[in-house]
Structures are given as structure tokens and as C-alpha cells.
Amino acid sequence: xxxxxxxxxxxxxxxxxxxxxxxxxxxxxxxxxxxxxxxxxxxxxxxxxxxxxxxxxxxxxxxxxxxxxxxxxxxxxxxxxxxxxxxxxxxxxxxxxxxxxxxxxxxxxxxxxxxxxxxxxxxxxxxxxxxxxxxxxxxxxxxxxxxxxxxxxxxxxxxxxxxxxxxxxxxxxxxxxxxxxxxxxxxxxxxxxxxxxxxxxxxxxxxxxxxxxxxxxxxxxxxxxxxxxxxxxxxxxxxxxxxxxxxxxxxxxxxxxxxxxxxxxxxxxxxxxxxxxxxxxxxxxxxxx
Amino acid sequence: xxxxxxxxxxxxxxxxxxxxxxxxxxxxxxxxxxxxxxxxxxxxxxxxxxxxxxxxxxxxxxxxxxxxxxxxxxxxxxxxxxxxxxxxxxxxxxxxxxxxxxxxxxxxxxxxxxxxxxxxxxxxxxxxxxxxxxxxxxxxxxxxxxxxxxxxxxxxxxxxxxxxxxxxxxxxxxxxxxxxxxxxxxxxxxxxxxxxxxxxxxxxxxxxxxxxxxxxxxxxxxxxxxxxxxxxxxxxxxxxxxxxxxxxxxxxxxxxxxxxxxxxxxxxxxxxxxxxxxxxxxxxxx
Numbered sequence: 001x002x003x004x005x006x007x008x009x010x011x012x013x014x015x016x017x018x019x020x021x022x023x024x025x026x027x028x029x030x031x032x033x034x035x036x037x038x039x040x041x042x043x044x045x046x047x048x049x050x051x052x053x054x055x056x057x058x059x060x061x062x063x064x065x066x067x068x069x070x071x072x073x074x075x076x077x078x079x080x081x082x083x084x085x086x087x088x089x090x091x092x093x094x095x096x097x098x099x100x101x102x103x104x105x106x107x108x109x110x111x112x113x114x115x116x117x118x119x120x121x122x123x124x125x126x127x128x129x130x131x132x133x134x135x136x137x138x139x140x141x142x143x144x145x146x147x148x149x150x151x152x153x154x155x156x157x158x159x160x161x162x163x164x165x166x167x168x169x170x171x172x173x174x175x176x177x178x179x180x181x182x183x184x185x186x187x188x189x190x191x192x193x194x195x196x197x198x199x200x201x202x203x204x205x206x207x208x209x210x211x212x213x214x215x216x217x218x219x220x221x222x223x224x225x226x227x228x229x230x231x232x233x234x235x236x237x238x239x240x241x242x243x244x245x246x247x248x249x250x251x252x253x254x255x256x257x258x259x260x261x262x263x264x265x266x267x268x269x270x271x272x273x274x275x276x277x278x279x280x281x282x283x284x285x286x287x288x289x
Numbered sequence: 290x291x292x293x294x295x296x297x298x299x300x301x302x303x304x305x306x307x308x309x310x311x312x313x314x315x316x317x318x319x320x321x322x323x324x325x326x327x328x329x330x331x332x333x334x335x336x337x338x339x340x341x342x343x344x345x346x347x348x349x350x351x352x353x354x355x356x357x358x359x360x361x362x363x364x365x366x367x368x369x370x371x372x373x374x375x376x377x378x379x380x381x382x383x384x385x386x387x388x389x390x391x392x393x394x395x396x397x398x399x400x401x402x403x404x405x406x407x408x409x410x411x412x413x414x415x416x417x418x419x420x421x422x423x424x425x426x427x428x429x430x431x432x433x434x435x436x437x438x439x440x441x442x443x444x445x446x447x448x449x450x451x452x453x454x455x456x457x458x459x460x461x462x463x464x465x466x467x468x469x470x471x472x473x474x475x476x477x478x479x480x481x482x483x484x485x486x487x488x489x490x491x492x493x494x495x496x497x498x499x500x501x502x503x504x505x506x507x508x509x510x511x512x513x514x515x516x517x518x519x520x521x522x523x524x525x526x527x528x529x530x531x532x533x534x535x536x537x538x539x540x541x542x543x544x545x546x547x548x549x550x551x552x553x554x555x556x557x558x559x560x561x562x563x564x565x566x567x568x569x570x571x572x573x574x575x
Contacts, residue, residue, distance in 0.1 A: 005563075007469045019473075042474050049338070067473055180296045184308075184356050185331055185478050192481050274293040 006048055010067070013089035019067035020060040020090070021045075024052035029123070029289050030096055031280075033059035034087070036105020036130070038168060038190045038203065039267075040066025043104070047269055050277035055284060058099075060090050062110065064202045066193060073198060078205035080106075080213055084113040091121075098123055100287060102280065103130040105242075105266070106206070109213035112220045119223065124230035124287045126280055127250070129242045129266055132220045136246015138239075148211035159207050163200040165191045175238025175265030182270055224253035231257040232283040234276045236268035258283065295337055297356075300349075302378045305365070308356035309349040309379075310334070312341035318573055319388035320415075321380060322348040325395025326492065327457045327479040328556070329355030332393060336558050339566035343574065347388075349379055351399070353491045355482055362487075367495045369395070369502055373402035380410070389573060391415040394530070394555065395495075398502040401509040408512070413519040415569060416539065418528045418555050421509040425535025427528060429459065437500040445493065452492055454480050464527025464554035471559050513542045520546035521572040523565045525557030547572065 006023040021041050031051060033044045041059035051057045061068035063086045064078060076082070087110055091099075100123045103111035108130025115122045131137065147155040161167060169187045173179055194200060224231070231254045235247040250257045260279050264271045296311045310330050320340070322333040330348035337346045350357040351372045352365060365371065376399055380388065390411045392400040397419025404411055420426065426434075429451075436444040450456045457476045465471055483492065513520075520543050526533040533550060540546045549568050553560045 005470070006472070008472055009469055045472075045474070046338070180298050181294055183295070183297055183334075185334075185474065188481055189474055189478055192477060271294075 006052070011090065011093055013086050013093060016063055016069040016071065016086065018060050018063070018069075018086060018090050020058055021048060022056070022058050023048050024054070024056040026056060028054060028056045029284070029287070030056045030058060030099035031284065032091070032096070032099050032101045032111075033057065034101060034103045034107030034111045035059070035062065035065070036107050037206070038065075038163065038194050039186070040190075040193065042066060042189055043186070043267065043269060046273040047277055047280075050273065051280065051284075054281070058094070058096075060087065062087070062106065064199070064206070070196065070199060070202065073202040073205050076202075078202045079209040080109045080113065080206070084110045087114060088117065091118075097121060100124040100126065100284060102126040102128065104128045104269075105130060108132060109210075109216065112223070113216070115227075115229065116219060116223045119227050119229075122227075122229055124232070124283065126232045126234065126283060127247075128234045128268055128276065129236055129239050131242045131246045132217055132224075133246050133249035133252075134214065134217065135249050136242045137214075138241055138243050140241050144207050144210060147208055151208055156204055156208070159204055160200060162207070163194050163203050168194065171240075171265075172267050172270065173265070174240045175236060176271055177263065178271070186267070186270055221253045224250070228254065228256070230283070230287055232279065233257060233259040234268065234279055235259065235261050236264040236266055236272075237261040238264060239266040239268075241266060293341070295334070295341065299357075300379060300382060302375050302382060305352050305360055305375060306358045307349050307352070307375065307379050309347055310337060311347055312337045313343070313345040315345050317343060317345045319345045319347070319385050320391055320569075320573075321385060321388045322346065322391040322393075323376065323396030323399050324348075324393040325351055325354060325399075325495075326451075327460050327483060328475055329482065331355065331475070331478060332556060332558060333391075335562040336566055339563055340569060343570060347383065347385065349376065351376065351395070353488075353495075359485075359487065359491070362490065362494070367491050368498045369398045369402060369495070372495075373399045377403045377406070377410075387412040389413045389415065391417065391569075392419050393417045393558075394419055397421065398499075398505070401505070401512065405505075405508060405512055408516055411518075413521070413573065415521045415523065415572070416536075417523045417557060417565070418525055418531045418535070420531040420535040421506050421513070422535060422538035423503070423506065425531050425538050426503075427530050427532040427535075429529040430531070433496070433499075437497065437503070440497050448493065448496055449489075451496075452483050452489055457483065459529060460555045461559060462554060463529050464525060465560060466552050467560065475556075475559060510542055513539065517543055517545065521568065522546050522548040523557065523568055524548065524550050525553040525555055525561075526550045527553060528555040528557075530555050
């Protein structure tokens, strides 16, 4: 039987509460799980018990997401730099010296920034639909790119429907062949958080700042080339946002990278957690302790 | 079927779409898992993960609960009797044969009502923090007693807080040994479902109907005494609704009942699903 004892904890980082899930032996190698939009560490609820038999698994909620503090968008500058600063503060507070990272969606630009700043700490990277190459961006990004080019209120308003219940469900079901695999609590909990007072505004701020992630792609590539960090991509090949060429592209800078595709959508862990968990365990076995 | 997965499906029973979670291989021993407030079938999510390699597991949401349809009150009276009829038909329509039943909270009255009508339907009974005895009513139920005896605006105030976040936390946290083991998703999700339009009236009507369960208790006690079913009792002993006295009363009438006590709340699965899964495996397979 799996060791599925998970702790639900909160730690103060600077001025804000960061919520996180933790499981597994305290002295085991650490894997840090960094979630995406519009979810939280909740997306790792089924992966954590698989990894925690052999690893210490830590999954924080980014600022503005899940159960971490979500300061008002006018009093906090919602940028990926700032989200990363709180994850940096989080790993410093927990005293994490060496760890692997698993990154998904928004977790990728946060995790890659963290790796650039702390290359000595990172033992390996797993990206699940966590992009770092322009060829991975689908046409679905067009309205967001329009907002980057012209940050007008009109272009901002055009993106608001992306935070609606309909679109949240769409993200979960698109590309999924067996829809009965999607747990309703996934999109319902995400929407509960998005519907909180003015949470949509901070999400719109982050859509805008995503341009800075694309601007940092060359920096990420340089880090990949110089570090040759062990790398595994596990990718839902029917993701409407991040296309399979984005997964293959990691090999340009990391020739030894392993790239595995799964017949599913953006939230690949909702349908393929056992298969992806197995790949991650195999990969983690190969890393230095 | 991919035995590693949990499936989320619906089945239409008398025009009502009943949502259910399904896991495991149909040829394995069957368990139907029944729960009501506050978190419906999602209470069993982790237990199903634990047991899905060895059992065929089905966990429906009652009409009006979770992801099942919420029939309008003009066409469906939210009573324990009516819900038990829908769930009985659900079991038949799904083709379950001699399933074992796991009953938690409101799942108990539903189970006893079905079993009273069809004593042969269930193979064995796993009861968790569910009740059939006056002495099994804990402080939170005693607090609600004036409402069950005489429903009016004043007595409603005694039970309305149960539908707020603080009230829902009572089920999860009151009596829990280590609060950091309680997944906040569980009570946030429960709050979402219980906050939907119309839910307050439905839940208050159903809670008021709990008085019909208390009236049935003597019949269920007679059923237990006369049939001496194979029983596993797994209990969160600090439950404020149905504390350990509820389990001890059952054991008095069914002395072969196996009792396992856990130092936790009403929703004992939150802290102890792996322990309870082991007890179930031993009970049903060993």
C-alpha cells in the first residue's frame, strides 16, 4: 500500500503565507512540484502518493493561487519574477539544498528562473507541458500576444473570459478522449479560487507578464546548454496551449533529454498519473542524490 | 478498463442523473460506498485509490448532492426514504450483485432502509460513524434535537451554521488528531456544493427528515439482532455527531461485529484511509 500520508502546511515567506503539501521520508531526495494556471498544488494530489514512497515531495501554491495568500492586485506586483521570489524564499526557509523540480505550465517559467538563479541546487528537471520555446506556443496564445503588443483595457477585457468556468472546464476536457477520467473536483476547485474577489484581475496581470517569460527563453536555453541538467519532458500531446514541438525543442539545447508524449490534453496528470508517475520515478532513479 | 484509474460517470435513475465514482475490476468483490453531508462521494476518493486493485468500487452522490442532479422540490421530496429508493434502483440498474456496503453518516440510514426492504441485497456491512441507536447521538445531534422535534425559525438557527464553512469544518476538524493531515480541498469543495442556490432549503428539509430515521432506529436494531449480519465497524471516536457510543451499541446487538477505533473526527477517512483500507481488506478477503 502506498505511503500516502500528506501534510497540509503553511509557512510565512517574507510577509505572505505560502501553503504547501509535503509527503515522504524527511531524509529522502527532494522533488519540488510547481503547479500551473489556474490550479494549485491540488493538481498533484494523485502524483504525490506515487512519488512519496521514495522521495520527499514538496508542492507549494504560488502567491495568488490555491491556499497561499493572494494579496490584492493593486497592492502586489503580479509578475513571474515576483512569484519566483516567493518560491526562492520558500526553498530558503525550508533549507532545501539539492532537489529536482517538476514544472507544469506557469510552474515552468517559475522553475526555470529558479534553476537559472540556483544551478547548484537543481539535480534534474521534469517538464509536463511546461514550455520554454516559441515553437511550443499554439494559436491559443494570439489574444494574449495581442495584449502584450498593446496593453489596452480593451485587450485586457478580451481575456477576461479565460477565467470563466466554461473555459476552465474546456482546458480540462480538450484533447481528452475518455472524458469520464476527469474528476469534477479539479475544475470546480480551480473555479472556486478564480471566482474569489478580484482574483481574475491578478490573473490578467499575469497573462500580461507572460511576455517576460517568452523574453527569457534565450536565458533558459543558455542555462540548459551550460548546465546540461538531466531533463525529462512528459507531455500531453493534445494540449491546446503548448504544442508537442515545444517538448521536442528541449533537445536542441539538451541533446540527452528524454521526451515522452501521452495521448491527452493540458492537464495530463488528470488522466495519466500512473503512467507519468512511472516515468518520473525512472528518471529520478538516475539522478545524483 | 484501466484498473489504475477512477472513473467519473452518471447513470439515469427515474429521470435523475446520478453521478458516481467507479474504480477497479467488476469481477472483484464489490463495495458500494454511501455518504451524504458534507462531502458526498468525494469522501471516498482516497479510500478508492487504496482499494481499487482488489475491489470493484462504486460511490454515488445522492440526488441533490455533489455532482448528481438536484431535482426541483416540486417533483422530489428530499427524504431519506426517497433517497433510499433512488439508491436501491441505482444498485439494481448498475447490475451490482450482493455488494458489500460501506456506510458513512447519512449513508447509514440509506443502507438500513434498503436492507430492511431487501435483507439479502448486501453481503456484508462496513459502518463508519453512522447510527441506529439513541445513545449513539452525539452532542452535535443533541444540539439539533429541538429542530427535529419542532421545526421553526428559532430552532432552524440551531442547525443553519452546519452549512457554513465553520460548520463544515466541524465534520472534518473537530476531533482530528493532527489538523495538518486534513486536506483543505475537502472542505472547500464541500462548501462549494452546499453553497449552491437552493441547497440550504434542501439540506434543512433533509436534516429535518432525520427524525424519521430516529423513529426507525428500533426497527433497524431488530434487523441487526435478528439477522446478525457480518459487520465491520471503523470509527472516528471523537465524532461530535455519532461518537463511539454509536458503535458500541451496534456491537452489543451484533457481538461478532469487529470494531476498530481511530482517534479522529467524524470523517475518519481523512486521517486514516490507509488504516481503514487495511481493515477492509482483512475483513473481506482474509
